[in-house]
Each structure stands twice: as structure tokens, then as C-alpha cells.
Amino acid sequence: MEKITVIGAGSWGTAISFVLAENGHDCLLWTRRDEQVVEINEKHTNNSYLPGIRLPENLKAVSDLKQAVDHAETIVIAIPTKAIRDICKAIGEIVNRKCLFVHVSKGIEPDSLKRISEVIEEEISPDKRQAVVALSGPSHAEEVVLRHPTTITAASNDQQAAECVQDLFSNNYFRVYTNSDLTGVEIGAALKNVIALAAGISDGIGYGDNAKAALITRGLAEISRLGVKMGANPLTFSGLTGLGDLIVTCTSLHSRNWKAGNLLGKGNSLEEVVSGMGMVIEGVRTTKAAHQLAKLHGVSMPLTEALYAVLFKDVPPKEAVDKLMNRTKKHEIEDFFLND
């Protein structure tokens, strides 16, 4: 049994705490909301995020960050990308020993264009961190807490740390693989949300399965193109954290990114959609970051560019689709190693 702290009691933080507590670990869940602490500790539910689910009784919650950080030597960060730098800064000031940092978030910081592991490394000094591991893959919280079979990947530059995370989380409904390609895993995780927004828009407009399949496969092509330019292993993109997560996010009714896109495709404004969701839609900010990354690395990302125009330049979705379909004719398959 290990002592583990999870930072963030939204859908995913609660679901992974559920797995850790069921695995017999002494798991403490941190939330900034006192009323959530009371609900989790006394009623064993978190109904705003996972309605109707009974949480394990050995799972405890706190709202005191120092108490949470002091509890464990493994700290799992499970909050939206935009809040990660600030929370890591705060944790970095509290932590007084070397901890293993795991993150489960899926995004890229706009402007700095940092991956999440890079943000953690910037904010937590090397004397306070043993390693950073990203845990990522096709895994909707709503299905994990029903104990439906789920596969996921622990990625790190430190193989031993990845295997440690694999051991902590694995059980008979949550199967964890390892991967040493942290860049590929984090890029796939972040950018699948951009394509899922586009898939939701396509469905919202009323386009069919052909369009969805096109978005998934051509989306994967442009994610891989960028990832390889950033140093990722091309094979990572056909794995769980690439194609796997792209499929689940573009096709599942659980996906907040797909849902947001769907509402946009039906004519709602971005402001209406974001304020109505009540949960994070990572793909919106990541579209901005991906647009900046494509420019920086000189990589062609037509779907990302089309979504950027829809979200931030008021281009009507159908007009963006027309423009995509009428681009210069292309050869489908590219050679990542020759096309520099």
C-alpha cells in the first residue's frame, strides 16, 4: 500500500482516485472546495462530476494543500492545463522531499508552448522531484468508475518511474502500459482534443460517418507530422495515446470536447458553449497552442487551422469545411523521415 495524493477532484481526478483507493492505496484527494470535501468524506459521492457513483470509503478528501502534499511521495496532478503552472508553483513551495510527479492532464500551454511535463519541471526544482510521468490514453472517467475495461499508458523519460506508476494503477479493469516517448504521448493527448472539437462540429452540422473517419485519419496525420518534428517517435501516434484517444474522444458521447464541437456545429457561440459546459474543454486553448506550434515548426496542419478560424476568427463551420475540401490536391502518405 502506497500513500498517494491526487490534486483535483473533477471527473478525472475523482476517477483515478477511485482506482487507486480500490487498489488498496492510502489515497488523499485534494480539492479547493470545502463542500466537496464534506461530500466525499461523509457521503462518499462527488455528484457534480460523477453523479450516482459511490466512491470507496477509504478515499479521503482535504482542501488544505499542505496537508495534501505532506501526505505522500507520489503526487498526481489532475486539473485543467491552464491551472497547472500555478498549482505546481504552490506545491513547489511546500514540498520538502523528492516526490514522484504524475500528471493526467491533456493540453499545451499557449504562448510558452510547453508540454505539461515541461511546466512541472520548470516549477518543481530537481531536488524536489524524482521523475515526471504522464498517464494518458482512451479513458473517460464515467466508464472507469463503472469498472469498464480501460487501457492507458504511463510515459516518462525514466522507465523505472513509468513502471512504478504502472504498478500503482494496474488492476483487472485498468490496464497500464509504459512508453518512453513522453513528447509523443503528451502531444497526442493534447491535440486529439482539437480534432474531437472538429468531429463534434461535423456531427453538429449533420455530416456523417465518412466525414468523421476523414477527421480521425487526417487528424492523426497532422498530429503525427507535428509530433515527429518535435522529436516524437512516429509509432506512438498509432498507439493508445494517439489513435486510441483520438477514436474515443471523437466518437464518445462522454467527451466534453466532442459535445462542445457539436453545439458549435448546431450554431451556438463559443462563449455560450464554454460557459454552459461546467467542465473543462481543453481543446479550445489547445487549438491556439497548436496553431502557434504549427507556425513555429513550419508544419502543415490544415484541420487545426480550420478549427482555429472557426473558433477565433468567426469563420462559419461550413465555409471552413468548403475551404478544406478545395485545397490543392495531395498525395496521401508521407515519409516523416524524408519530408523534413
Ligand SMILES: NC(=O)C1=CN([C@@H]2O[C@H](COP(=O)(O)OP(=O)(O)OC[C@H]3O[C@@H](n4cnc5c(N)ncnc54)[C@H](O)[C@@H]3O)[C@@H](O)[C@H]2O)C=CC1
Ligand atoms: N474527464 C475525463 O474523462 C478525463 C480527463 N482528462 C484530463 O484531465 C484534466 C482534468 O479534467 P477533468 O477532471 O475532466 O476536468 P473537470 O472540469 O471535470 O474538473 C476540473 C477540476 O479542477 C479544478 N480546478 C480548476 N481550476 C483550478 C485551479 N485553478 N486550482 C485548483 N483546482 C482547479 C476544478 O475545481 C475541478 O475540480 C484535463 O486536462 C482533461 O483533459 C484526462 C483523461 C480523462
Ligand SMILES: O=C(CO)COP(=O)(O)O
Ligand atoms: O481525454 C479524455 C478521454 O480519454 C476525455 O476527453 P474530454 O475532455 O473531451 O471529455
